[in-house]
Amino acid sequence: MKVTIENSTTVKPIYDPSPPPPSTAYIPLSAFDKVAYDAHVAIIYAYRPPAMPTATLKLGLQRVLAVYREWAGRLGMNHKGETVVLLNDQGVRFVEASMDSRLDQTLTLLKPSQALQSLYPSLKGIEELLQVQVTRFACGSMVIGFTAHHSVADGQATSSFLVAWGRVCRGLDIGPLPLHDRISYFIPRDPPKIEFDHFGAEYTSKKIVEDEASRFNNVALDDIVVHKVHFSADFLTKLKARASISCPPSDITNNNKRATYSTFECVIAHLWRAITKARSVSAYETTHLKISVNGRSRMNPRVPNQYFGNLVLWAVPSAKVKDLLREPVSHAAKLIHEAIAKVNDSYFRSFIDFTTSKVKHDPDIVTTASVEKPALCPDIEVDSWLRLPFCDLDFGCGSPYMFMPMYYPTEGNIFLLPSYIGDGSINAFVPVFKDQLDTFRQNCYILD
Template sequence: MAFSNNLEPSSPPLVFTVHRKEPELVAPATPTPHEIKQLSDIDAQSGIHVNIPVIQFYSNDPSNEGKDPVKTIRDALSRALVPYYPLAGRVREGSGGKLLVDCNEEGVMFIEADADVTLEQFGELKSPFPCFEELLYEAPGSEGVINSPILLIQVTRLKCGGFSFALSFNHTMTDGGGVILFMYTLAQIAAGHEPSLPPPVWRRELLIARDPPQVTQSHHEYEQLTDTSNVVPTDFTQHSFFFGPAQIDTIRRLLPNHISQSSSTFEVLTSYIWRCRTKALQLDPEEDVRMLCVTNTRDKFNPPLPVGYYGNCFALAAAVTTAGKLTTEPLEYALDLIKNAIGKINDEYMHSLADLMVTKGFPLFTIVNSILVLDTTEAGFRDVDFGWGKALYGGIAKAGAGAFPSVNFHVPYKNSEGVEGILVLVSLPSPIMKIFAKELDDMLN
């Protein structure tokens, strides 16, 4: 079954103009504590010293005639920052690589904007979005993660009466599971409701290294390797690949029935993507390759972490093999590696990881021949409702992250034919992307 994921645009790229007002800092609506809070040793790792962009698109709601989404969200933002007051502070560098938050009410950066474009002109709302840098403008002073606003938000009114809500969050402060808690709180206030979620919980000391540190687990995701290829691609490109129920079923038929039935869609799809990507890269068969699966570990602790915990609480489950084995063994080989890697993540693994961070100086995860994947299909970004209904598109805005472009995201998506499925946001060197797209089809044929 072909995937019909044509890499060539069928029409000229959409170009539009965005008029922005000067960025402003929005502080908590009422006074909040001025204090220094320590981030966890999971928060401080080098690989997440990046800002992650999220974007939501909303259609016009006639019942909201005369209601301005910019004012509504800005007012709600100042109120949401009262319980989430550390987000209005600034991340500072402490001693020994540790990070702190200066809770000083300095505020998050907010941008009001208008665009001369309609939702219909976008066609299918999917990454990469045209003129994305206009919908989430990186204002001077918002770059980086140290001494910068922890959140950057831009609300852009569209010509059709709809709007976009774009947010960039400092990953050292929170992860996807944490930022969605804040976004739901913000949206409920904007919609005129009292927040129904559990209040935010700091408790970063729960993920501080033990004294003395005890690294008890194997952490293949942080092994420091040397890239022997001597080739550093710089021309990375991004593309989205849609996998509907028909495509997922076709991939499942590549597996023995009992394995297919006992495996999640994420595991099956990730195995398939990993295998196709490795074939496209045409690596030496003896080269090690890694699939790093971002795993939410909030429920892996005994007892589980508090529901309102919004710090980084994830592990990178690392499946490791050689390029030769991955591309020649049946698909269930890759699937088994991924399931075993995810299955090893537990309470002790996370404490061992925190201990590794402090003993190794908060290392970057392995980037040589690695691909990192995050599943956001159950995160709930599309359900964020500011009073204009659910988002037409909601979630991570683009593939890649910081200095590590080989990051893929799984995003829930309904295509132009009304089919619900998964959009996989992929980042690859431009020549490899074409080979990868062909591999997706060839492997099924």
């Protein structure tokens, strides 16, 4: 897939008619920002013609950056040596590119592979916190490749920015406005009250990281393939019915219909078992499932949805391989449901206190979020984008008719997205070892 780069520029905020704010200000990273991935995450959106002119996209981006200043800044240090977002308005990278073919001729190539990397800006050696690449096709279609540094914002906050950008391009107001306060919502308690063990979920030791790195030092990129699994709405209905058999009596609704686990919980339970079946691991080994949990609605008082930053921690259900595979999918769904429920306000407050009182004083403690791992076996990590407003990203040419995550070949790291078909189905992007792919594919659609 040959992509021609036509132009690459820096786009900076426009504050007209207001005067620009001071460029010496900064925003400190919160405890949640510090345990997020210290790397860019990319996603690709495809639009049918007629596509919005590049000038309109640029101008809209300049105006929305005046409201979301963090993206136009840089990571740096304050006088205490702490990492902060410098609000210096240095700008974002904007790349214009083209292909001399029709997008429908290229669709077969738009799968989770290295070819995708030509549709978003390079992630190597960059200082920008946000990058955009607009690729035009001969048919008039447009693909927008977007990359954002995860230390600045989580999926919900980044999605709000993208929707706001689209609204500005359509001549609409940004609403609701983002909340940039990363301090007052997360004030540690005095004295600290650490009620939970945050090792394994958010933090680990340098020794464990070194041991994991040596365990997978022989894994090569060519050993892993990212497989896309499509779960139809009909399959999901059957899966939920089977997986929800273990819902406790307390979950029965008033109309005497038994409640079900969420679609997300059921899909992950199914994939956890399917991947584990394909792996050659001991029946007595323990497999962990790392699930991101949004804290906005779980903290008390609730943090508004407009909060701009990271506010995610992890639920980590675990099981012996033999138990996970011997028991039905309902057993895995129950483990997941219970683990997610435990990541409540008390857990988030405990994490804040732990980070403030313990982590900063112990140089051996490091975060578990690492992009250096080539494989997670026997564990699994899940990034769910099922609730992100993909269809609301309208630049004036309608909703995207296709979207997919970046090429991220870390074995066991799953991305879940709503299918762009729009019928309630789900796409799962699952990196697996090549020699285990056939077994995994056989297990994907078997309900047992």
